[in-house]
Amino acid sequence: MRKAFIDELCALAAANERIVLMVGDLGWSVVEPFADRFPTRFFNAGVAEQNMTGMAAGLASEGFHVFSYSIANFPTFRCAEQLRNDVAYHGLPVTVVSVGGGLAYGALGYSHHAVQDYALLRTLPGMRIAAPGCPMEVRACLRHLVTNPGPSYLRLGKAGEPAQHGAPPALQSGRWLPIKSGQGRRALLATGAALAAALEWQARSDHADCAVYSLPLWGMDAKGLQAEQIAAFDEVIALEDHLSDGGFGSWLLEAASGAGLAGRVRLRGLDARVCGEVGSQATLNRLGGLTPT
């Protein structure tokens, strides 16, 4: 996903002089293609995420689209108030990019486990969440965010996820992307890197009837589209590599409840028992209940 991110960002920046990349002293072996090609539009803010995010907002207030890049919780929780007040409240085109979403940095411990970020970001009015499930969805999300600039959060997994689409799919915020059709009335709906988990469940006999969907673009504004999509199924299992508390599944439940469909939504996120544990991403996703044991 990281390579797709930087390749696509470079392609977009070549055509759009307003695109700026700002990093919080991270991105080694990822961001160099942009820094080399667009040196005046690349800034290293140093290890100072509050300032990075405030500066990103300031630059954006002058007409630039700023991508502020760091890992795990550093560009979100560390500077949550800058995101809330400076970026979201002012409606500015800043895209916060976090690599290592979920438990991608499982071995690095709790400081590097980004399992509460959706809960934080999705309560900011106007904030769009882009959580692609594969490299093609990364490209699609980036194109969408640049075409529709505004406050946004791009959550990237690790490297090496297989593409689930032949080309970058057309995106609409809140609209589910079909990945695999099913024979029954159940759906597995994943956001972000949990798409791999959805496919893993679908490969099992007890979930073989399920259709698989990815929802790489969502947020507060996209709740209104959910009821009609949920209504097509008897059960929708929402998967996320995020705590079940306050995340994607909770968002879907909130959207469903207004239409009386909450009973059809099942949450399959991470149990809080993963917090404080250390291990590989696969091990921790299993421990948390996201993937089959």
Added chain:
Amino acid sequence: MNSIELARRIRLHALRMVHAARASHIGSALSIADILAVLYAPEQGLRLRPADPQWSERDRFLLSKGHACVAVYAALAERGFFPLEELQTYGRDFARLMNHISHQVPGVEFSTGSLGHALPFGVGKLLAARLRGESWRCVVLLSDGELNEGSNWEALMFAAHHRLSQLTVVVDANGLQSLTTTAETLDLGDLATKFAAFGCAVAEVDGHDHAALRGALLAPLPEGESRPRVVIARTVKGRGVSFMENEVAWHYRSPSDAQLAQALQEIGDA
């Protein structure tokens, strides 16, 4: 209108606004009235076009201590960014003149209220100026208590490293913060030395002396100067109203009818 007269009007408006709205922070507003009057004076002040608040070549002013907003609203209204009558709506339900500075108000660049936000934002604005090759300046007004926030120092490091000489930071150094003096809260020590160590060109002036403020804030940069400018403006919280000066209580209190009358008289209500 010269800056002395503008300062007098800012103080009168500010007092009437907080009285009518039963609002707080009048001490903070009186503290910065002279700094604002110098910046917003029609002549020799910031480059602004009241009829075109988004004029691309304007100088940018950011109030980081957003609670002192009545003074900025007053300055903007006196300069014609919006009608003077609108000042009466301050603090009312759904008014755009809210009790912390709001970007909904013509002439206001940025909403603040939580401290430590405006300096990073201003530094970001100046990166935009550099990318576009523009020469406008950005003036950010901070309080001294606000310097407890680490984000200010992060931003200064960045601004100095990138030689953003179009940045001017003004510190409203009145020596008081929310509960007591700055010295008793988190002693800032020798501020001038601190800022110099962070790579800034530092000036220290009487924050109520207009000529001194004008020289420190608005004089052209010396030839070859590449450092951001920091002006430590030594001020008196509540300046101009005898019973408000240097009193923490006037960070919170709103004047009674009698107190308002006395305050207006002391300022020199015509």
